[in-house]
Amino acid sequence: MPKMSQSCLDRAAVAAALGEQLPDAILENLFPEYRLADVRAVLCGAKKTAGPATLTSSPAQQQSLFVEPTSGSGLACKLFTDGASRGNPGEAGAGSVLLDGDGQELAARSLYLGKCTNNVAEYKALIMGLQSVLELDCGRVDIFLDSQLIVRQIQGQYKVKHPALKPLFEEVKELLANIDSWTVAHVPREQNKRADELANKGIDEKAA
Structure with missing residues (x-):
């Protein structure tokens, strides 16, 4: 931890101390859209800016993490997905909305999932959305979720340890492997309202 003068407290020294001492979970909650290593580097004065916490698929990354991708049509899309669980675990729903480059909806889906946890619902919503991507033959998709x-x-920053999530994670990998190019990023909940609306619609339509 940096030494601080007893006569004055310097802003840079405070930032550096926070960068070194704050746990990962706190920094990730405070700066969810930025890479953790970059946040620490900025606080410690080693960097001026932090990069976004977004993973762009590349041939090398796909080779190491996923099966060989297939070709697509080249259509560029944006996918927003969300899962909702009233009770966690409780009655759950999944929602996904796929947009074209102009922001027009190509596909909007909602699904009742029965009783499950919020994390399971999030994965099932993503799977449902990726199925839409493949059905419409999108060559590139930018994926947005509010589940950090x-x-x-x-x-690949966190390991999938929960047994209920492992098969869902594997299914996501298989679906992503069939998309030419993709990115995934965290967005604040207020930027994911349409998918949230669809997820809750899935729960509400249980009785229909």
Whole structure:
């Protein structure tokens, strides 16, 4: 930890101390959209800016993490997905919305999932959304979720330890392997309202 003068407290020294001492979980909650290593480097004065916590698939990454990708049509899309569980675990739903480059909806889906945890619902929503991507033959897709855990797991930053999530994670990998180019990023909940609306619609339609 940096030494601080007893006569004055310097802003840079405070930032450096926080960068060195704060646990990963706190920094990730404070700066969810930025890479953890970059956040620490900025606080410690080693860097001026932090890069976004976004993983872009490349041939090398796909080779190491996923099966060989297939070709697509080249259509560029954006996918927003969300899972909702009332009770966690409780009655759950999944929602996904696929947009074209102009922001027009290509596919919007909602699904009742029965009783499960929120994390399971998040994965099932992503799977449902990726199925839409493949059905419409998108060559590139930018994926957005408000679940930081799921994003970090797909990026490889967090291991998937829960037995209920492991098969869902594997299914996501298989689906992603069939998309030419993709990115995944965390977004604040307020930027994922349409997918959230669809997830809750899935729960509400249980009785229909």
